Amino acid sequence: QVQLVESGGGVVQPGRSLRLSCAASGFTFRIYGMHWVRQAPGKGLEWVAVVSSDVSNKNYADSVKGRFTISRDNSNNTVYLQMNSLRAEDTAVYYCARDRFGAPAPWGQGTLVTVSS
Amino acid sequence: SYELTQPPSVSVSPGQTARITCSGDALPKRYAYWYQQKSGQAPVLVIYEDIKRPSGIPERFSASISGTMATLTISGAQVEDEADYYCYSTDNSGNHTLRVFGGGTKLTVL
Numbered sequence: 001q002v003q004l005v006e007s008g009g010g011v012v013q014p015g016r017s018l019r020l021s022c023a024a025s026g027f028t029f030r031i032y033g034m035h036w037v038r039q040a041p042g043k044g045l046e047w048v049a050v051v052s053s054d055v056s057n058k059n060y061a062d063s064v065k066g067r068f069t070i071s072r073d074n075s076n077n078t079v080y081l082q083m084n085s086l087r088a089e090d091t092a093v094y095y096c097a098r099d100r101f102g103a104p105a106p107w108g109q110g111t112l113v114t115v116s117s
Numbered sequence: 118s119y120e121l122t123q124p125p126s127v128s129v130s131p132g133q134t135a136r137i138t139c140s141g142d143a144l145p146k147r148y149a150y151w152y153q154q155k156s157g158q159a160p161v162l163v164i165y166e167d168i169k170r171p172s173g174i175p176e177r178f179s180a181s182i183s184g185t186m187a188t189l190t191i192s193g194a195q196v197e198d199e200a201d202y203y204c205y206s207t208d209n210s211g212n213h214t215l216r217v218f219g220g221g222t223k224l225t226v227l
Contacts, residue, residue, distance in 0.1 A: 037218075044221040045152070045160065045203050059214055062118065095159060101169075103150040103205055105162035 002026045002106050004096050009111030012086055020081040022096030022108060029077040033099035036070060036081045037107070038092035046092070050099065051079065064090075086115045119143060119208040121219035128225040135191040137222045139204030142185055149187035150205040151180060153198075154221075160203065164189060191224075199226045 008020040022034070036048040049060045049070040058070055069082040079096055093112050097104030121141040129135045139149060151164035162171055164180040167187065177192045187206075191198055204219040 044201075045154075045205075045218040047205075047216040047218060050216065059216070061216075100162070101150070101165040101171075102148060102207075103162065103165060105165070105171075107159040107161075109159055 002098065004098065004106070004108030006094060006096050006108045006111040009094065009113045011114045011116060013117050014087060014115055016086055017082070017084045018086060018113060020083065020094055020096075020111060020113070022079045022081075024077045024079070024096075024098070027098070030074040034070075034072060034079040035097045035099060035104040036079075037095045037097060037104055038090075039095070039110075040089075040092040043092075047104070048094070049081065083113070086113075088115050091115045119210075119215045119217050121204050121206060121217055123202075123204060123219040123222045125220070126223045126225065128227070129194050131196055131226055132193050135194045135198070135224055135226070137189045137191075137202050137224065139187045139189070139206075139219050140185050141187075141204075141206055141208075141217075141219075143208040144182060144185050144187055144206060147207050149180070149182060151178075151187075151189045152203045152205065152218075153200045154203065155200045163202075194224070194226045196226050199224055 003025045005023045012018050035050045051070045067085045072079045093110040095107045095110045097107040148166045152160040153163045154160040167182045179190045201221045203221045208215045
């Protein structure tokens with residue numbers, strides 16, 4: 001079955017960087033687009049970024065454009081989210097998800113990023 | 118930017134029908150999707166492409182679309198359906214696709 005396991009979260013100071021990883025298994029990774037979605041504590045869902053199956057297209061939410069970079073390694077079935085210039089408002093659980101039917105599904109269990117001094 | 122608007126909360130008794138709405142200007146031309154998120158868990162897709170139900174989702178979950186409003190209906194809501202529900206859709210902005218979630222609706226079944 002589809003499995004997505006996020007890692008790389010933790011506590012980081014404002015202005016610093018962090019890279020999240022999402023290891024995929026149970027499906028043919030290279031033919032699916034992949035998303036990152038985040039959820040601040042006690043808040044709703046916010047879509048963050050998507051990368052196409054062949055890496056030719058990447059799209060970002062305005063709130064992270066220019067600071068975050070999504071990438072993927074189809075040989076290692078992994079998608080990444082490089083987060084630079086982190087702010088307190090980036091504090092959230094970050095989920096990766098496969099693109100299915102044109103939307104994120106299914107999702108991993110998430111990794112918590114806390115931006116605090 | 119693009120916004121999808123949901124009511125913050127809906128409350129029903131067990132066995133009643135729950136309806137959750139989602140309004141957005143682009144919904145007449147873009148698909149709506151619905152997610153269920155139970156406390157402490159990752160979201161699960163319950164409706165895709167406006168009205169379709171993924172395998173494994175109970176038949177009591179259905180959806181409809183009319184103009185700029187999408188509606189998720191849970192017929193005979195059960196206690197285990199208590200969760201936050203989010204709609205999701207897209208819109209075009211030049212050569213850029215906007216992807217957004219609604220603010221979420223807390224469904225209480227008691």
